[in-house]
Amino acid sequence: xxxxxxxxxxxxxxxxxxxKCKTPSPAEHLDLLARTNKVRMALEQPYxxxxxxHGTILVAGAMYSLxxxxxxxxxxSEGSISASELAAAVNANISTITRLMRVAxxxxxxxxxxxxxxxxxxxxxxxxxxxxxGFFLIxxxxxxxxxxxxxxxKSHTPEDLFDDKKSPFAYAFGKxxxxxxEVLNEDxxxxxxxxxxxxxxxKNMPISGMFPFASLKEQVEREPERAFFVDVAGGRGQxxxxxxxDIPGTFGGKLIxxxxxxxxxxxxxxxxxxxxxxxxxxxxPQPVKNAHVYFMRRLLHDFYNPVCxxxxxxxxxxxxPDSRLIICxxxxxxxxxxxxxxxxxxxxxxxxxxxxKEKTLKEFHELLDAAGLELVKVWPSAIGATVQLETRLKRS
Numbered sequence: 001x002x003x004x005x006x007x008x009x010x011x012x013x014x015x016x017x018x019x020k021c022k023t024p025s026p027a028e029h030l031d032l033l034a035r036t037n038k039v040r041m042a043l044e045q046p047y048x049x050x051x052x053x054h055g056t057i058l059v060a061g062a063m064y065s066l067x068x069x070x071x072x073x074x075x076x077s078e079g080s081i082s083a084s085e086l087a088a089a090v091n092a093n094i095s096t097i098t099r100l101m102r103v104a105x106x107x108x109x110x111x112x113x114x115x116x117x118x119x120x121x122x123x124x125x126x127x128x129x130x131x132x133x134g135f136f137l138i139x140x141x142x143x144x145x146x147x148x149x150x151x152x153x154k155s156h157t158p159e160d161l162f163d164d165k166k167s168p169f170a171y172a173f174g175k176x177x178x179x180x181x182e183v184l185n186e187d188x189x190x191x192x193x194x195x196x197x198x199x200x201x202x203k204n205m206p207i208s209g210m211f212p213f214a215s216l217k218e219q220v221e222r223e224p225e226r227a228f229f230v231d232v233a234g235g236r237g238q239x240x241x242x243x244x245x246d247i248p249g250t251f252g253g254k255l256i257x258x259x260x261x262x263x264x265x266x267x268x269x270x271x272x273x274x275x276x277x278x279x280x281x282x283x284x285p286q287p288v289k290n291a292h293v294y295f296m297r298r299l300l301h302d303f304y305n306p307v308c309x310x311x312x313x314x315x316x317x318x319x320x321p322d323s324r325l326i327i328c329x330x331x332x333x334x335x336x337x338x339x340x341x342x343x344x345x346x347x348x349x350x351x352x353x354x355x356x357k358e359k360t361l362k363e364f365h366e367l368l369d370a371a372g373l374e375l376v377k378v379w380p381s382a383i384g385a386t387v388q389l390e391t392r393l394k395r396s
Contacts, residue, residue, distance in 0.1 A: 007042035014039055027383050030341065038339050055107075062103040063127055064140050071097065072127060075110070075120055083116040134197035141169075145353040148172035162304050164355035172353075180302075180354035185262055192266055198235050205298070207242040210379035210388035211326055213293070219322070220251040220292055227291040228253025232315060233282050233299045235259060237272040239328075244274060256288055282311050290320035297328035301347075302356040305367045312371035319393055325373060330385040332360045344385040364389060 014035040021028045044052070066072045074089040075081050083101065087094040098116055105112050110124045127133045145168045152168045160166040164179040175183045184191050213229075220228050228250055231240050237257045244250055257264075257272055258280035267277060280287065282299070294315050300308045315325060330344050348358040359367075361378070368375055368391055376390040 004043065007039055010035065010038040010042050030383065034339055034341075041339060058103055059107045059109070060136075060140065060143070062100045063109065063136065065100055066104065067127060067129075067133055067137065071100075072124065072133075075118055075124070077120060077125075080111075080113045080117050080119040083118070086118065129193065134193040138194060138197060142350050142353055145169045145172040149353075161352070162306075162355060164303070164307070167353060167355040169353040181260075188262070191262055195236055195263060195266060198238075206381040206383055206386045207239050207297070207328075208246050210328070210381055210386075211390055212379075213243060214247055216292060217251050220253040223292075224252055226253075226320075227256050227288050229293045229295060230256045230258065230286075230288050230291045231295045231297070232258050232280070232286075233260075233296065235263060236267060237275055237277075239295060239297050240272070240275050250274075253292065256291075258288075283314060286315040286318035289318045291318075291323055294319065294323065294325045295328070296325065299329075300327060300367075301329045301351055301358050302354065304355065304357055305359075305363060305370075308367045309370045312367065312373065316372050316393065321393065323392065324376075325391045327364070327389040327391065328386065329389075330358045331364075331378070331380075331387045332358050333385070334360070341384050358385075369394070 014032070017028075017032060017035055021032060024032060063072075069090045069092060071086055071090045071092070074086055081089075083098045084094050086101075087097040090097075101110060101112075101116075101118055104110050104124070105118075108123055109121070109127070111119045111121050113119050125131060127136060129137075148171060149168050152171045156166065156171070161168075165177055167180060169180050170176045170178055170183055173183060175186075178186075184194055216228075220226075229240065229243060231237065234240065234257045240255050240257055243255070255275045256278055257275050258278045260281065261279045264277050264279050278287070286294070288294075296311075296315075300311065303311065312325070319325065330347065332344065332348065336345070344358060351357055357363075365375060368389075372394050373391045374394045376392055379388040379390060381387060
């Protein structure tokens with residue numbers, strides 16, 4: 001008979017933590033979820049684990065179909081719709097709709113207001129493209145790459161994994177010869193969804209609260225002719241917008257957002273107030289010289305070290321003696337923590353699909369040294385594995 005002692009102890013610890021956290025902070029929220037998982041892990045048998053994983057895949061498959069067919073948009077924001085009406089709206093068999101919806105509803109997505117009559121709830125609304133639906137679709141694209149991974153590994157050399165033109169993602173989509181972003185850029189609509197999703201997801205990824213940018217006030221005000229902050233490959237400016245929120249006026253310093261034309265051209269002036277936009281390829285010489293801060297956030301993890309060194313050198317040649325290059329990425333610990341934060345590891349596996357990698361501190365030291373930089377300090381986030389690495393030109 002199963003011994004539930006460990007589960008009971010974990011449950012008691014969860015209850016005590018819940019009593020103390022009436023309105024949990026983001027860090028406390030993650031801790032509570034980890035404690036909840038600990039209770040479940042103490043009870044699950046191997047069969048339970050496999051069926052739970054399979055169930056998760058089925059829910060994702062059902063939602064992917066409901067989004068892809070447009071069914072999720074046919075369900076009214078207020079009121080309800082019958083299965084027969086929904087099936088007719090998307091030209092599907094009613095049996096298809098009812099079975100997809102059963103899987104979703106069983107997992108708390110949508111409401112069944114009467115037999116085979118559906119309405120939205122807050123969870124189903126989060127799957128809309130203007131919410132988290134874009135992120136979900138990106139995840140499903142990576143799932144396609146995972147399904148193709150065994151065949152990829154059988155048909156490629158071990159070294160091919162490091163070639164961004166031969167990534168598992170490109171292989172899965174029949175696009176070998178193109179890197180991930182070239183595949184993405186073939187579809188402007190998909191790329192725009194990706195850009196918007198990355199901006200929305202930044203709410204869940206730490207931006208500030210690590211390196212103390214406010215401490216640069218005197219330096220920036222003393223030399224205002226130098227750009228204050230150059231956000232290299234900064235997407236839709238989420239880091240610079242957060243910087244302006246944390247430091248109103250940003251000491252009067254110039255803020256520059258750099259990215260590829262396909263990203264910059266998608267921005268309106270009101271999207272990036274008080275920010276100068278600049279079209280820039282990270283593999284070409286950095287045009288902004290002697291800035292106070294160059295910032296690379298969630299950029300280097302897209303590549304393996306040799307490519308990262310090339311990217312860094314493009315900016316290193318433009319740095320001044322007291323310029324800082326701040327690298328914001330996740331840091332892989334030396335040992336995996338059971339039931340610890342999982343985001344780092346699933347993100348790292350996604351990066352493997354596109355020839356990228358989250359890195360250890362040792363790997364960062366190696367690439368910084370090769371690029372002519374030295375690490376000044378690691379500034380950790382209060383949440384998860386995100387850090388900001390403060391670097392400067394190597395001093396003899």
